[in-house]
């Protein structure tokens with residue numbers, strides 16, 4: 001049996017992460033509802049204020065890329081969106097549902113751990129360093145969270161896991177250990193692992209920056225295919241070509257604030273902020 005690939009299309013299938021079809025898009029200029037919404041978010045590590053009032057929306061089916069210099073707060077913003085970090089002020093909403101907080105300022109924490117767990121399991125994160133479990137095979141890595149966290153049926157999860165590994169092009173690596181795989185293959189396994197949670201959104205933190213250019217392209221191809229499939233994605237990347245190719249919206253973060261944002265054609269084609277112009281010029285020179 002041939003396993004499905006990204007190119008396969010099942011018109012009857014409309015999972016919640018799918019971006020609106022072309023017909024829906026032309027029929028309506030309305031932006032789909034947000035999966036993730038951040039309002040006026042402030043985040044400090046001790047005395048260091050890293051996010052200084054950030055507003056951001058990741059609408060259903062859209063790809064939003066975060067770009068900016070190292071240290072500008074991109075990873076912190078992603079971690080706050082995924083509730084891996086507390087924040088001191090502002091709101092984080094998942095599909096319109098605000099996180100409930102208790103306390104204020106440095107003493108502010110989520111009030112409801114069950115809410116955090118539920119939301120976090122709907123947002124899968126892919127990290128720069130893959131973060132696969134070295135003591136588990138690739139298949140076990142992909143199956144682990146759906147079985148242990150979501151308590152799904154292991155037989156059904158295994159079938160899904162094999163399908164997702166096929167999808168990212170490493171269906172033949174199920175029984176391999178992470179250390180036996182190239183960086184590009186490990187990152188694709190990490191993407192399959194994220195997909196196997198069947199999340200409402202995928203969050204990527206510099207998914208290609210630990211890879212050699214050749215291996216980077218394997219992962220870029222998968223990310224582009226996921227974008228074409230209509231997944232809701234929040235993508236932190238240093239790869240401006242990737243951001244320009246896949247994004248519906250690009251956010252340029254500078255020193256913890258949004259300096260400029262808009263559609264990729266505008267941001268990359270005609271940046272208005274001098275800081276963004278400088279950032280893009282530096283990238284070209286690199």
Ligand SMILES: Nc1ncnc2c1ncn2[C@@H]1O[C@H](COP(=O)(O)OP(=O)(O)O)[C@@H](O)[C@H]1O
Pocket residue numbers: 045048050068069070071072073074075076077
């Ligand atoms: N756990 C932490 N403790 C203290 N400072 C941190 C921590 N994580 C990040 N920072 C600081 O926050 C700032 C933003 O970091 P980060 O969000 O990682 O930036 P980026 O991803 O854009 O490179 C940097 O100055 C960094 O040193």
Ligand SMILES: [Mg+2]
Pocket residue numbers: 074075076206
């Ligand atoms: Mg970072």
